[in-house]
Amino acid sequence: MKAGIASLVLAYVLSQFYRGFLAVLTPVLKAELGATAETLAFASGLWFLTFAAMQLPVGWALDRIGPRRTAVTLFALGGAGGALAFATATSPAAISLAMALIGIGCAPVLMSSYYIFARQFPPAVFASLAGMTIGIGNLGNIAGSAPLAWAVETLGWRETMVGMAGVTLLIAALIGLLVRDPAKVEGGPRGSMLDVLRIRAVWPILAMMLATYMPPAALRGLWVGPYYADVYGATTAEIGRVTLVMGLAMVLGSFAYGPLDRVLGTRKWLNFTGNLLCGLSCLLLWAFPAMGGWQTIAIFAAIGFFGASFPQVTAHGRAFFPPHLVGRGVSMLNLFGIGSVGIAQVLTGKIHAAIPATPPEAPYAALFLFFGLVLVVGCAIYAFSQDRTD
Known part of the structure; x- marks a missing residue:
């Protein structure tokens, strides 16, 4: 079982890589394919939207056919196939199609791990295991920063993506060989996504899920790249270094959140405080969009660190699900968390295109305001949630 979980965590490392690598590729995709910030935002948004849409069938599949077949099939066909399609893309539209395929492929890997954690480990350690998975997975953010910039400059971006397709296919094979499905829940009610939504205690947690992952994912996944390129004239290597710092902060944040609910005796107020700090x-x-230097990098690091509450918010919601709704419940939480990022990328692409770049930081200030307000509103709704630890 440990080897199977390790293979799913490796797949999640690639999932994190794929949701964040466009930021580093911004300059080369603009130069070679004529991609703009808006078209790249749309492509990034499609990754998150297809990923989110797949949570409904993934939740059903986890409960009915198990995580092994669910993960290996989608990761091999969508993940590896999408990476290969990206490598051969000749237009921004082809990039968007490739990102949609990769989103489908990555959709089951984290939920497969969560499903196994929820079914085979004590509830009290779910948040720590979930945080550990995301913390290790965020190494994909690191791989998609300075190391990716080096690979692109050394090998070329197409060759690099062909290599990533091969790595994806290899890890899919490991999942098929090593993952063991938990025993099915026999008898009792089957349940549905509607049954999840009937649990009213989950509603304010779903509101928090809509907001919590949006700023770090959208900024690290794309907007850091165009922001530094347009405002500071940064190169691919320089963008790689900035995204590396933010990625490391996300890793540290994921590990920091994990055990804190047991230390502090609360999930609600831990999540509330962290997300409020991220929003601020x-x-x-927004208030100082062109301050530059280490101050801007430090703020992006703070967004990455305090915005790493995704596993803790998931654990808060999971505490209200009965056994027969675990697969559908965590998938519903993931749908809200990931889907909101996809919608945000499409919206922020339009916001960026609508605001004149005079001065060049003006469109980005609007984006920072958008993300900050979303988190503040999310925290306000989440304040009415019922606290629960295991």
Whole structure:
């Protein structure tokens, strides 16, 4: 079982890589394919939207056919196939199609791990295991920063993506060989996504899920790249270094959140405080969008660190699900968390295109304001949630 979980965590490392690598490729895709910030935002948004849409069938599949077949099939066909399609893309539209395929492929890997954690480990350690998975998975953010910039400059971006397709296919094979499905829940009610939504205690947690992952995922996944390129004239290597710092902060944040609910005796107020600090960091960038230097990098690091509450918010919601709704429940939480990022990328692409770049930081200030306000509103709704630890 440990080897199977390790293979799913490796797949999640690639999932994190794929949701964040466009930021580093911004300059080369603009130069070679004529991609703009808006078209790249749309492509990034499609990754998250297809990923989110797949949570409904993934939740059903986890409960009915198990995580092994669910993960290996989608990761091999969508993940590896999408990476290969990206490598051969000749237009921004082809990039968007490739990102949609990769989103489908990555959709089951984290939920497969969560499903196994929820079914085979004590509830009290779910948040720590979930945080550990995301913390290790965020190494994909690191791989998609300075190391990716080096690979692109050394090998070329197409060759690099062909290599990533091969790695994806290899890890899919490991999942098929090593993952063992938990025993099915026999007898009792089957349940549905509607049954999840009937649990009213989950509603304010779903509101928090809509907001919590949006700023770090959208900024690290794309907007850091165009922002530094347009405002500071940064190169691919320089963008790689900035995204590396933010990625490391996300890793540290994921590990920090994991055990804190047991230390502090609360999930609700841990999540509330962290997300409020993340939102205030976004608003600070809105107020001073061209401060530059280490201050801007430090604020992006703060957004990455305090915005790493995704596993803790998931654990808060999971605490309200009965055994027969675990697969559908965590998938519903993931749908809200990931789907909101996809919608945000499409919206922020339009916001960026609508605001004149005079001065060049003006469109990005609007984006920082958008992300900050979303988190503040999410925290306000989440304040009415019922606290629960295991």
